Amino acid sequence: MTGPGERDGDVVAEIGAGAGAGTRPRIVALGGGHGLFAMLQALRRLDADLTAVVTVADDGGSSGRLRRELPAIVPPGDLRMALAALAGETDEAELWATTLQHRFAGEGALAGHPVGNLVLAGLAEVLGDPVAALDATARLLQARGRVLPMSCRPLTIVAQVERLDADPAAVRTIRGQVAVAATPGRVRSVDLEPRDAAACPEALAAVAAADLVVLGPGSWFTSVLPHLMLPGSAAGLVATAAHRLVVLNLSAQPGETEGFSPEQHLDVLSAHAPAFRIDTVLADSGAVPLPGRLAATTDRLGARLVLADIAVPGESRHDPTALAAAIGPVLARAVSDRAVRGRGRGQA
Structure with missing residues (x-):
């Protein structure tokens, strides 16, 4: 050691x-x-x-809402955070990073959405490619590195969970990142859908x-x-x-x-x-x-x-x-x- x-x-x-x-x-x-x-x-x-x-595979918060409205996009929240972590140190880069991390307040349709999630979703539709959308945003941020998705398709986490009921031997299937993260049971294994x-x-x-x-x-x-x-x-x-x-x-x-x-x-x-x-x-x-x-x-x-x-x-x-x-x-x-x-x- x-x-x-x-x-x-x-x-x-x-x-x-x-x-x-x-x-x-x-x-x-x-x-x-x-x-x-x-x-x-x-x-x-x-x-x-x-x-x-x-x-x-994120399906909670703003990313989850966008996935439900735009099923083909990859959830942008974790991608946005990674871009913000790599943002440059000029005044312009810091302004863009702050803006992309900013969440809309209020109670309307935009409430709770970070600006960056909407920017990434919009760029992905305009450019037809999530990688191109990330690279374009990285240029705005003068990012000190590249951010890429694990897959260009949105994924779903599927977990096998035990100790969810009185039968200690029972194993239940739980789907979704938020549900798996919050499960009161014990996660035995995880997989992804779609497998292909x-x-x-x-x-x-x-x-x-x-x-x-x-x-x-x-x-x-x-x-x-x-x-x-x-x-x-x-x-x-x-x-x-x-x-x-x-x-x-x-x-x-x-x-x-x-x-x-x-x-x-x-x-x-x-x-x-x-x-x-x-x-x-x-x-x-x-x-x-x-x-x-x-x-x-x-x-x-x-x-x-x-x-x-x-x-x-x-x-x-x-x-x-x-x-x-x-x-x-x-x-x-x-x-x-x-x-x-x-x-x-x-x-x-």
């Missing part, structure tokens, strides 16, 4: 040396919602080319070219695991030569993972996607009550455990600067390992 150990400047220098002159390492972060937002706020502090791949949905080609290309792929933090069953439930996405994550980093949550989530230990999160991920190799697991030191047990689990999975202080003191949210400092050495190692493999192929 190790901690971050390097200052930000050392991390950037080490990454640059491993990547080669004029080359920026490539990171793909997968997830959704607030977990991915926190991760992107950290990753933008590193000198790297960033791509966010976002789940498209194609993964976004641009997302697959980004994963294939990445030096580092980051999964988590976030709602485990509804934001993290779905990336391994879509067949095309899962195949890409298994096949990539990138270093695979899993970042654990700071606490269990009521409903989805209530009562789960850190190692149970890894066991669930491994059970859902046994072919997915984990190279490094990053967890907050204060969120791991039994470090030895988590170390044994990561070792069994063939991964390396990094424990670091990556939470805001006294709060259950990640500190972007501390998180970036902990990921920096992992990225440097990923770039170095890929360079070594490349030299090996050149000598073969």
